Amino acid sequence: MVASSHAEQLYGLCASAAREIHEECASLLSAGPPNDDATASSLAGCGPALVNLLSRQAVQVRNCYGSLHSTRVCSDRLSPDERALILKRLDDIASIAYTKFYAFIFKDLPACWRQLYTDASILKFCFTLLHTPYVGEYSWVPGDRGSPDGLDSCELGELIKTLDLAIILAGAAGERRGRRWIDRSFELLHLAWVEDARGDGGIAFSDRPPRRTKLSTNSDGQGLDTNEQRRMTFSTDEPFTPPVRHPIRTVEALPLEQFQAHMDRPRDQKLGPEPLVIRHAIDEWPSLNTRPWKDPTYLLSQTFGGRRLVPVEIGRSYVDEGWGQKLITFGEFLESHIGPTLSGTKAEPQAADQSQNAPSIPATPVAYLAQHPLFTQLPALRNDIVIPDYCYTSPPPHPTDPSIDQPELDEPLLNAWFGPPGTITPLHNDPYHNVLAQVVGRKYVRLYSPLETERMYARGKEGGVEMGNTSLIDVGVVEGWDVAPYNDDEASAQSVAGFKDAPFVDCILEPGDLLYIPIGWWHYVRGLSVSFSVSFWWN
Structure with missing residues (x-):
């Protein structure tokens, strides 16, 4: 040959x-x-x-x-x-x-x-x-x-x-x-x-079809196979859906000038610009259309049938005891942690009154491909998205603490967030303005302004790692959505009471939505279904 x-x-x-x-x-x-x-x-x-x-x-x-x-x-x-x-x-x-x-x-x-x-x-x-x-x-x-x-x-x-x-x-x-x-x-x-x-020749890399349909034929992650590939999408099922109590302002796709005005002329000059949900601004992204990320077959085709290595977080939240990180193949990640949530093209029905019920504890530890520069590692997926024009505006500095401001970036920083239902990013703030793009599934996001920082009860240095941007408060536990992790006595009753009085805004992001998170705003993020998001940090 x-x-x-x-x-x-x-x-x-x-x-x-x-x-x-x-x-x-x-x-x-x-x-x-x-x-x-x-x-x-x-x-x-x-x-x-x-x-x-x-x-x-x-x-x-x-x-x-x-x-x-x-x-x-x-x-x-x-x-x-x-x-x-x-x-x-x-x-x-x-x-x-x-x-x-x-x-x-x-x-x-x-x-x-x-x-x-x-x-x-x-x-x-x-x-x-x-x-x-x-x-x-x-x-x-x-x-x-x-x-x-x-x-x-x-x-x-x-x-x-x-x-x-x-x-x-x-x-x-x-x-x-x-x-x-x-x-x-x-x-x-x-x-x-x-x-x-x-069958065009070349180096022969055989992927023989297995005897039964599954995500990957072994831990090496060979990927989806046969006719079932064409009918599989990620499930839209949500084991638990929190209620939205104080909805974030939502607008249709904004011209660049109007978005700049939103940042330049805030309602409260002391607070600065506020969060904003922007709909239909990324409808033309290939990842939502011609090269859909909701299709595991497509994702596997871009990762050598799932053989590419990715770092995943293992555990409910990065502040929980027992949390860790692991390098596994993309196919193994799908097989072990996303596979149970595969469905046909029709969405599965959700249970009635879900928001009133606590979520069930997963049988296996939650795994999250979180804050990973996936698009540097997989340039083909980078071609499926476009940096929103909003990231090329001129945002204001941090409203209360200039020491948090970072040197100006040449280009926005892109990170991927992909996981099953129940992934949690604990309450924290970032040193950049952020546009969070929802590509697959839905996410609940709650935000507190920088003016409420004292009531967020920030952590300090832990194990030599600076954790001052992360809160001691576990939003899910405080709200009764989650069971407190083992030995979780970090937040006192007094701090929890103070936190409960802090005003917040929240939303549920749908595929195609953008969420603008201003610098310094504390935010808690919870995956409701299988979810794939992209964050764009800029300043």
Whole structure:
């Protein structure tokens, strides 16, 4: 079988990366001791021993790609033990770099360690790719894993995991390669994967249909299958719906000038602009129409059948005891935490008088893909949304505390929020103005003004982490919607009584709604159904 043009481009990209890494390392080793600036911004800061070790692995990978154009392919030149040793050395380099991540606050971590992790990951990806069933223009390589029918799912998962860890853990650092190289590799790998699924040739990544319909065939997350894919959407069922008591002002899509006027001429000059729900301003987003995020089949198609890694929060709320974070495949996230809420195209009926009943306790811990820069990791999904024009206006500073204001952003900060019913973001405030876009499902949001900050009872430093932007008050517990977490005695009766007297506004966001949250406003967010939102921070 002849490799596709996309596969050929991917092999060429890998060959260039191995050559570049070797040349960069060789240049650093021959240049002598670096100055401080060079140390901070290049691999030189990792020391000559590690640079030399990385260089030797780059030579091995480079030579393997060079052998594609000779009569001796890499599998003939290297024994299985030699191949295993190269992979172990690359894993060792990445592990050494990763230990340095714990020695610094991430923003202070020298870039050299992040680049070292990224370059080791790139070489591992390139070397693993070589030992997949099809190599460049050449046919089946005898003795490799898998079969001519296709690349084993585990191999594809390993390729994806290697680069995803470089993105999530190391920020895909490196000026010459880094994120640009990884994004391009994922793009080419995905195109080859799609070609194979259509029978157009390319690297054979087989996704054989399982015997029964489910979200993924195993923990590796192969994704939805067969005819059931076309009928599945995320359920709109809401196990619990809080009442809206003090509705936020709601308007139809505003011209930019009117939104600017809303911020410039508030009803209360001391308070500043107030929250605003804006409807029908994002109706043309592909994520709501032609590339719908409510369709799990589409989301899986953009994540290699669910094989992309994502960080999720495990637990009801990030302030609860036992809360944690975990890296899992997107397919596993859907299978384990969203799968029970799948439905057909018709919405399921909701129980009558739901708002009067406390929500049931979930059988498994709630998992939330929360405040994650998903669109940096998955550029294809970024193309499904558009930054609202409102984020390019000139908002006012914080109304009561100038110390909270941040340096001006060049571009809005985008984060994804995706989870099952019952996800909770506890009462907190942010140092930016925020436009929250609801794409899938519904969310309840309650807001308190910055003038009520004293009655929000902010936390302090906890475990060395500054939590001053988060309240001690658990809104769900105070309202009787939730059972108090184990050993939750942080908020005194006096503070709860003071909090209950604080005025607030609230709303339920529907798909296609925008919620403007001014800087400094305390807000509590609760997912009512399966929900996918995007936040845009700007100043």
